[in-house]
Amino acid sequence: MGLLDPKRLISMQRQRDQDWRRRQAQARNGLISSRAKKRGSPFQLDDDSQDGETELYLGPRLPEDILCHIHSLMPMEDAARVSCVSRAFLRSWRCHPNLAFSKETLGLNKKACGNDELARDFSSKVDNILKKHSGIGVKALKIHMFNDFNAKDSCNLDSWLQIAVTPGIEELTVRLPFKAKYNFPCSLLSNGSGDSIRYLHLACCSFRPTAKLGWFRSLTRLHLNFVRTTGDDLGCLLSSSFALERLEIRYCNRIVCLKVPCVLQRLSYLQVLDCEGLKVIDSEAPNISSFWFHGYDVQLSLGETLKMKNLFIAFSGAVHYTRMELPFSMPNLETLTIVSGSEMADTPMLQSKFLHLKNLTIILTAVSFSPGYDYISLVSFLDACPSLENFDLDVTHRAMEHVSIFTDPSDLRRMREQHHHKMKSMKIRGFSSAKSLVELTCHVVESVTSLECLTLETCQSSSRCWLPWNKSGKCTPLPMGVLIEAQRALSAIRTYIEPKVPSTVKLHVVETCSRCHAVEQL
Known part of the structure; x- marks a missing residue:
């Protein structure tokens, strides 16, 4: 050593x-x-x-x-x-470079004192430490305040930032209670103090940067969470952050139009989650390789996306949109995750391809999914992805409203024969007795010659008895209807799918926990 x-x-x-x-x-x-x-x-x-x-x-x-x-x-x-x-x-x-203030790091126990005393102790300790600190050499400052936030807390926070945010600081995190009325003092980042910041994370405050702040020469990651800011405000910051590599924006509801300028040549990761007021995302950054979007009806304009490798997209109708629009604009995708709460139309069969896609996850989440949606139409994605290796499908619903294979046991539909030579694994969570889902699974079993593993998992509890953090030692309850459908799904697997699985494919069936749910007694 x-x-x-x-x-x-x-x-x-x-x-x-x-x-x-x-x-x-x-x-x-x-x-x-x-x-x-x-x-x-x-x-x-x-x-x-x-x-x-x-x-x-x-x-x-x-x-x-x-x-x-x-x-x-x-x-x-x-x-x-x-x-x-x-x-x-x-x-x-007295010149320690890494300062992190939270109730955990300060050893404050909520059970030992009330909220008011906890808040006083927090402010007292932070005030004592920072006033004795020289203010020289701080590289990272993290402040996570909690409980109510009043005018006195705002004054304290201003003074703490004044001490610690000096030229040379590289990381700044300020996380406040939800709905805290605090205006982040952007002036602290002027006069050279912002030049050294590499990571800026703000949560639950107002943030109004202006062009007067100058360049953020070193900023590589910006994370805004529940921040009250506008697209114009944010544009002032982005236009001078030439080194930015990661931009994460979550629950910033005042942003209507998010413009990502072309000067962000190094930007490779963009995440926009649940910004309710957002209508437009207009990106001209040419080198984004990973994009995460979860939201509502938004006009997406991502400019040049030839370097896009990883995509997570979540909104109603996302499956249809992705199959229709993205093969041409994102031909080099390798990993694709689609989340949709409803689909008004089946997935169309098209000639366009995702030639390089290796990992595909489709999550169709809802209490009950559109009963008219035909699961077998997802074969369109299999035909479009000749390099696909892993396919995960989640169709977990509390109420299965599709036509059951046991309601309509007529001959199963057979899709156009097309053999896949690279797909090795398929997993379906929330497997049900829906006839079109059984048909999709049978198609994969019969046409994917390279398949090595097939996992079919019936509806499961949100917290299972074997998980280490489940102190009760029991699975969370499931409604009677869900348990009955899980048994029907199991019967569908044994009757229609298992006999068709080749000996070269490992079939793994995950049932609901019989010990906790006592299904045999239903």
């Missing part, structure tokens, strides 16, 4: 501190002299202690820069504890 290994150095320093306190006590009791009797002894005495006492320091001193480096690698709570037993660490604590 090398000299600069943090754990070894911390252990050495703690041992020296313990020996120092023991020998200092002996010196006060007259048991040893106040000076080392032999020159060159490894135990050296220093006359630089406070209160007129002689400080004993054991062993050769570690260089100050090494001690500061060790201290900077510790989590804040550990760094604070060590500073209480070591004067060397106490000095470096």
Whole structure:
């Protein structure tokens, strides 16, 4: 283990501190002299202690820069504890580079005191730490406030940011209680303070950047969560953030039009989730490779998307939209996830292809999905993806309203024969007795010659008894109708699918937990 290994150095320093306190006590009791009797002894005495006492320091001193480096690698709570037993660490604590303030890091227990006392203790501790901090060398500041947020909290937060946000800071996180009335002081990021910031994360506040802020030369990641800002405000920031690589915007309901300028040449990851007021996403950034969108009826204009490799898209009608629109604009997709709450039309059979798509996930989520939707129409995606290796389908519903195979046991439809030579795995969650779903599964079993594993999972509890965090040791209850349909699904698998599965394919059937649900007693 090398000299600069943090754990070894911390252990050495703690041992020296313990020996120092023991020998200092002996010196006060007259048991040893106040000076080392032999020159060159490894135990050296220093006359630089406070209160007129002689400080004993054991062993050769570690260089100050090494001690500061060790201290900077510790989590804040550990760094604070060590500073209480070591004067060397106490000095470096006053310019500790990583400050993270939350009820967890400050050791505040909500059960031991009420909300008001908890809030007072939080403010008191943060105020005490920051006022004793030099304000020099802060690289990362995280503030996670909780409970109610009032005018006094706003003033405190302003003063804390004033101390810590200085030139050289690289990470800034401010997370406030939901609906907190706080205007983030953008002026703090002017005059060079914003030039060094690499990661900015704001939650539950107002954020109104202007062109006067200047360039954010180092900003590589911007994360806004429940932030009150507009598309124009955000445009001022984005237009000067040439180094930006990741942009994450969640629940920012005042943004109507999100414009991502072409100057963001390094932007590779864009995420926009549940911004209720959003109507338009207009991106001209040319190198986005991953795009996550969850929302409503939005006009998407993503410009050049030839480098798009990973796509997550979620809104009603997303399956139909994706099959119709994206093969031409995103020909190089490799991983695609589609989430839809309803589909008004079946998935069309088209000639367009996703030539490079390897992983496809389709999640059709709703209490009850559109009963007129034909599951077998999803074969369109299989035909369009010659490189597909993994296909996951989630059709978990509380009420199965499709025509059951047992209601209409007539001959199963057979789709046009087309063999796939790369698809290895298929998994269906929430498998039911819907006839079109059985037909889709049979088509895969019969036409995918490369298939190695088929997993069919009937409807499951949201929390299962075997999960380590489930303290009750029982699966969460399922409605009687869901349990009955799970049994019908199991019968459909045994009757119509299992006999057609080749010996080269491993069939894995996951049933509902009979111990917790006692299905056999229904």
